Amino acid sequence: MNNVNGQTAAQKNDYDLLVVGGGSGGYAAARTARALGANVAIVDQGPLGGLCILRGCMPSKTLIATSDLMHEIREAGGLGVRAAEPRVDFRATIERKREVIRGFADYRIEGLQTFELIEGPARFLSDRELAVGDRVLRAPNFIIATGSVVAPPAFPGLSEVGYIDSDAALDLDAPPKSLIVLGGGYVAIELGQFFARIGVPTTIVIRSPRLLTAADNDIGEALTGYLRDEGIRIVTEAKIERAERAGDRKRIVYRKDGAEASVEAQEIFYALGRVPNIEGLDLEKAGVRSHPVAGIEVDATMRTSNRCIFAIGDVIGKYPLVHVAIQEGEIAARNAMTNGHIEIDYTLSKAHTIFSDPQVAIAGETEKELQASGVAYLKAVFPFDDHGKAISIGKTKGFVKMLAAPDDGRILGAAVLGAQASDLIHEVLVAMYFRATVFDFVRVPHLHPTMAEILTNPAEELVVQIEGARMAAARGDLQVTAVVPS
16 A cells, blocks of 8 residues: 555545546656556556657658658759659558557557556546546546647638548548648648648648747748748738638638638648647546636646646647656656645746758747847857858758847857757757856867857857957947847
């Protein structure tokens, strides 16, 4: 009998902890709690494996590998390699994806089965009872990790006309003859570019003036231009009015600059996000506050409005990232099992990447975030087309950007739009973890010629800016060097 959180698992309680959802976050929570000596069970309605493995990052990146290779072959002439126009074997591409995902899923299921695994939809009966089928499970602590689901259609006529969402887009038997993508976030960009590169005429329709509106404007504007250069049509500042049939095709009608316009294609890809998966959980019976779009309310310890129930991952609507869900799960489990108050810090863990081409990776604070919080900062930008290694391998799209505190040069954030961005950003993350300054960064040896070397350029420029400001201050000169948000 385990003694956890000062409580004995008496007969009225079946478990010390019940984890609802067996994805990456739930699995990390269960594993952490078990290591602390808890009697843990995992409840999952299936299919087992979690969003990332089954319908998210892993299948999408597996498919993108094919379209990226096709693009490399098309661009090979720039390096003096003559190749015929590549042709995709879509069935083989999908079968490879399914095989890869089966391997990942089998491995995860193997791990889940080391716990007591209870399969079926769950609903709370009270703050200590959970119904799964005809079973009633009891525990003094719960962690909700049920993830997210595709957001419902937001435009008139879309359900009647029919569309594919991100789940369906990853598992088609054949590519559409033409495609309209609704949305300008990472799912729309990654899969929209995938389809375009395998030969599907693709149009992206967005409400904003650029892709990636949450990112800094320079990143969104540059990426929008690069995708247009590839032949992807991007309709910006379009207010979608409705979807309708157009013979054997589908039509999106939108309003732009005060006039009505439309675009047609064989298929519509609805890529306007996901919402927390809370329907049917009966959270109100457990005293857990939630919102259908914002998700379950939690504090920094991952506790909900019911102090014995925790929530993590996509279901809290914070940062829909696997590494964040894992971190949240580990913190929630420790707090649940020790009555602890460990608080999560998203400063570093909110770092993310978008596997477009060129890739986007962001660490720490963005300019938008610093401006919104009124924090002064310095910035420096350096383009890939002025970097030796990038020029030599023909990867000259994009830029790197670094942000630093104007007083001591501490690195506040960085962004990479360019080749290998998802790998390059980790160098900045390590530096920020140790609270490094740009002065520290430039002292770290960087091998030449490498792509990582590019990050020394904005760091060096920031050093010059800070030292120049200090010299000016010593002379009594008036010199403004920092961006001071209004």
